Amino acid sequence: MGLDARTQLTAKFLTQHELAELLRLPERTLEDWRLTRSGTPYLNLGRHVRNDVQDVLAWVQEHRRG
Template sequence: MDATTQITPTFLTQRELAELLRMPERTLEDWRLMQTGPPYIKLGRLVRYDVQDVLTWVHEHRHG
């Protein structure tokens, strides 16, 4: 990778992450309140999830 190459992280909205994980958006909201879900970023009123953080979190919570 040279100095001119930039890495662009991919961020998901709550809706996009809920669709990816196949769960209700409300579950993600509850997890944020309980501080138990995947890491998220607050940009003003907007909530975003870094895909790499979510994948790491999912792998850390695997069973079996």
């Protein structure tokens, strides 16, 4: 029983609210980051903004200090 590419796709996309909870930041901060292009990577899916959780975790690692 093999899995094809469609069944292996397990990307998880977060809403702005979910991302704010994950990072423990105000949603307004995430909005400001998008305006200044200084925050986490994001996708525009029509009118909806989504963040791939793997991209967010990689971004966090890149911005780690100490």
